[in-house]
Amino acid sequence: MNFYLIRIVRKMIAIISHWLLPGYGCGIIRRLSFPNGGAMVAKQKQVKAKGLTHEGRNYSVETLHKMHDMMLYIRRFEEKAGQMYGLKKIGGFCHLCNGQEAICVGMEEAAEPTDYMMTSYRDHGHILARGSDPTAVMAELLGRAGGIVGGKGGSMHMFDIEKNFAGGNGIVGEQVPIGIGFGFASKYRDDKRVSITIMGDGGINQGAVYESFNMAALWKLPVVFVIENNQYAMGTSISRASAETHLFKRGISFKVPGMQVDGMDVLEVERKMSEALEHARSGEGPIIVEMMTYRYRGHSMSDPATYRTRGEVDEWRSGRDPIARLQKQMVDAGLMTEEAFKQKDKEIKKEVASVAKAAEAQPEPDPSALWDDIITDEIPGAYPYPRQVG
Amino acid sequence: MAKITYREALNQAMCNEMERDDRVFLMGEEVAEYNGAYKVSQGMLDRFGPRRVIDTPITELGFAGLGVGASMAGLRPIIEFMTWNFAILAMDQIVNAAAKMKYMTGGQYSCPMVFRGAGGAAARVSSQHSQALENWYANIPGLKVVMPSNPADAKGLLAASIRDNDTVIFIENEINYGDVAEVPEGEYIVPLGKADVKRAGSDVTLVAHSRMTGYALAAAEELARQGIDAEVIDPRTIRPLDEATILTSVAKTNRAVVIEEGWRFAGIGAEISARIMEKGFDDLDAPVARVTGKDVPMPYAANLETLALPSVAEIVEAARAVCNRN
Ligand SMILES: Cc1ncc(C[n+]2csc(CCOP(=O)(O)OP(=O)(O)O)c2C)c(N)n1
Ligand SMILES: [Mg+2]
Numbered sequence: 001m002n003f004y005l006i007r008i009v010r011k012m013i014a015i016i017s018h019w020l021l022p023g024y025g026c027g028i029i030r031r032l033s034f035p036n037g038g039a040m041v042a043k044q045k046q047v048k049a050k051g052l053t054h055e056g057r058n059y060s061v062e063t064l065h066k067m068h069d070m071m072l073y074i075r076r077f078e079e080k081a082g083q084m085y086g087l088k089k090i091g092g093f094c095h096l097c098n099g100q101e102a103i104c105v106g107m108e109e110a111a112e113p114t115d116y117m118m119t120s121y122r123d124h125g126h127i128l129a130r131g132s133d134p135t136a137v138m139a140e141l142l143g144r145a146g147g148i149v150g151g152k153g154g155s156m157h158m159f160d161i162e163k164n165f166a167g168g169n170g171i172v173g174e175q176v177p178i179g180i181g182f183g184f185a186s187k188y189r190d191d192k193r194v195s196i197t198i199m200g201d202g203g204i205n206q207g208a209v210y211e212s213f214n215m216a217a218l219w220k221l222p223v224v225f226v227i228e229n230n231q232y233a234m235g236t237s238i239s240r241a242s243a244e245t246h247l248f249k250r251g252i253s254f255k256v257p258g259m260q261v262d263g264m265d266v267l268e269v270e271r272k273m274s275e276a277l278e279h280a281r282s283g284e285g286p287i288i289v290e291m292m293t294y295r296y297r298g299h300s301m302s303d304p305a306t307y308r309t310r311g312e313v314d315e316w317r318s319g320r321d322p323i324a325r326l327q328k329q330m331v332d333a334g335l336m337t338e339e340a341f342k343q344k345d346k347e348i349k350k351e352v353a354s355v356a357k358a359a360e361a362q363p364e365p366d367p368s369a370l371w372d373d374i375i376t377d378e379i380p381g382a383y384p385y386p387r388q389v390g
Numbered sequence: 391m392a393k394i395t396y397r398e399a400l401n402q403a404m405c406n407e408m409e410r411d412d413r414v415f416l417m418g419e420e421v422a423e424y425n426g427a428y429k430v431s432q433g434m435l436d437r438f439g440p441r442r443v444i445d446t447p448i449t450e451l452g453f454a455g456l457g458v459g460a461s462m463a464g465l466r467p468i469i470e471f472m473t474w475n476f477a478i479l480a481m482d483q484i485v486n487a488a489a490k491m492k493y494m495t496g497g498q499y500s501c502p503m504v505f506r507g508a509g510g511a512a513a514r515v516s517s518q519h520s521q522a523l524e525n526w527y528a529n530i531p532g533l534k535v536v537m538p539s540n541p542a543d544a545k546g547l548l549a550a551s552i553r554d555n556d557t558v559i560f561i562e563n564e565i566n567y568g569d570v571a572e573v574p575e576g577e578y579i580v581p582l583g584k585a586d587v588k589r590a591g592s593d594v595t596l597v598a599h600s601r602m603t604g605y606a607l608a609a610a611e612e613l614a615r616q617g618i619d620a621e622v623i624d625p626r627t628i629r630p631l632d633e634a635t636i637l638t639s640v641a642k643t644n645r646a647v648v649i650e651e652g653w654r655f656a657g658i659g660a661e662i663s664a665r666i667m668e669k670g671f672d673d674l675d676a677p678v679a680r681v682t683g684k685d686v687p688m689p690y691a692a693n694l695e696t697l698a699l700p701s702v703a704e705i706v707e708a709a710r711a712v713c714n715r716n
Pocket of ligand 2: 033200201228229230232233234377
């Protein structure tokens with residue numbers, strides 16, 4: 001597989017430069033074996049000439065730009081989606097993740113592309129961060145033929161098997177048992193892939209979550225349970241729904257360790273997520289990562305969010321915004337100017353606009369698609385007959 | 391051919407499939423160390439080890455979902471429900487996840503897996519442990535529903551279900567587990583979606599699945615003594631349904647009785663009789679009759695339980711009625 005080759009080559013360069021240039025290159029190199037006989041080495045951060053250091057971890061200029069640009073891309077993409085929804089081009093439910101971008105991007109930076117990931121209906125940011133085609137994601141929102149699931153799922157059901165992204169689940173908490181199933185498969189095949197299973201502060205109260213914590217811990221499944229604690233489940237604030245509001249403690253009865261992370265700081269998300277992934281990958285079983293965050297928009301496009309004060313929203317939006325935060329860090333370190341960020345933003349907005357245009361230009365699915373992908377092994381002589389009524 | 395029990399036949403199917411495909415594993419409550427609540431998985435832990443025969447906590451929604459995820463990741467889970475009564479707790483994973491995954495993902499992911507266990511009325515266990523709910527699953531696009539009525543079919547259909555690339559709801563019958571009959575040895579496959587004529591006859595068609603197939607065969611013997619030659623058809627797969635076999639039979643007999651253990655309203659019999667009306671109306675000499683479970687929760691008392699279930703006598707009576715012999 002190309003991916004492994006690229007990784008190995010990159011790693012070899014890193015190792016060589018480590019020996020040639022003492023002080024350049026750091027971290028422990030862990031070898032992870034994969035079932036295809038190939039081998040890959042865990043990601044490590046490299047010290048380049050410039051970059052940022054956060055809690056002893058170094059982030060290259062290149063990495064910082066990559067993370068910043070993706071966060072900003074998600075922000076602008078969601079804004080565009082909101083706009084298209086307002087124009088009635090997107091139908092049904094549409095849940096935006098403005099404010100939560102650092103989680104999407106920081107986690108992806110820490111994860112291996114081979115790691116599995118699944119989440120709820122608030123899924124646009126995660127699938128974009130995984131590297132899926134934005135035009136296909138937008139086309140899905142618009143119900144187009146070239147949508148990432150062919151226009152069958154819409155906003156809530158984004159899937160990309162190539163990127164190991166398994167949804168996109170509309171039933172609150174449903175993805176959590178499914179997530180441990182991916183972890184089970186990984187352990188069964190001993191292929192060292194971790195299942196990153198994401199849920200909300202509302203989803204955490206589903207019984208299925210605790211069934212999953214128990215089995216994952218019992219069988220030491222490689223699962224990182226991520227809780228996006230954005231303080232609200234629709235209009236219900238966490239204190240009105242949860243007796244124990246420190247959600248990272250919810251695994252205690254199952255011996256699942258947990259940690260709380262500032263989900264508004266992409267570097268912190270990357271750092272803590274790396275720790276969590278290492279824990280799960282090394283065979284120590286599941287771990288909970290509670291990401292403290294906030295959604296700037298309503299629960300879905302139809303929610304004016306009157307259950308919270310403007311002051312509260314502003315406190316997060318202007319005080320803790322993850323994109324502004326990274327921009328400031330980079331400007332302070334002399335890695336970028338405010339002017340250049342403004343220019344970047346313009347470029348991204350333009351890119352998103354052209355993605356939206358391209359998606360909109362696509363046709364709707366062919367009517368015959370109605371009957372596609374229901375059954376794999378169709379039985380021609382038996383009723384209900386494939387592809388027909390009655 | 392050796393004579394073995396229905397439960398041994400199921401066991402053979404699982405063991406054969408696990409021998410030939412490492413992706414297949416069995417998971418459920420008491421399947422491993424206890425050898426199965428109904429001993430269907432007898433000896434499988436010893437043979438395949440704890441990696442592939444896995445006891446779970448009592449957590450149906452959780453392990454059903456685990457199976458869904460594992461199947462999406464490329465394994466071939468057999469998820470055993472101790473009985474289908476408990477699968478009600480797992481309904482979300484079956485209906486919202488497994489059944490819809492292929493469609494909802496535009497064909498990217500699918501859930502090739504078997505949910506199996508004991509269904510139908512058991513004996514003297516009252517309302518919560520004694521019911522036939524196959525119509526729930528048969529209603530849902532994306533699922534296949536399979537119900538064997540004898541040991542040979544149990545083996546062949548389970549093997550076919552494990553190899554099938556869709557989600558199969560495989561409903562066994564608790565009362566039938568001890569039934570003994572000849573079963574082909576070694577690899578044996580009964581294709582899904584194919585009904586079986588269990589008894590040929592010319593006067594009336596009796597359509598019955600699972601345990602009711604035996605009842606229909608007993609009724610046919612009684613009817614023969616009364617001069618009525620009944621044909622008995624076991625659909626074996628409920629969804630998708632081999633209606634051609636049923637319609638061909640009705641074209642010959644011109645009369646039909648559909649029998650099921652489950653409740654009448656929106657039941658399997660309602661669907662089959664509607665199909666006969668839609669597709670075989672001109673062949674009918676009498677309205678299709680249904681014999682079903684009574685519209686009550688299952689009671690415990692022996693006499694009431696008997697009254698709640700279909701009986702051979704009721705089938706005989708219904709068949710006589712459609713033949714204008716009452
Ligand atoms: C089982 C179920 N119950 C209710 C709903 C309706 N619903 C959709 S989202 C939601 C709130 C979930 O909040 P949270 O888990 O915090 O996620 P967030 O929306 O904040 O990302 C509810 C109640 C649902 N989709 N599924
Ligand atoms: Mg929430």
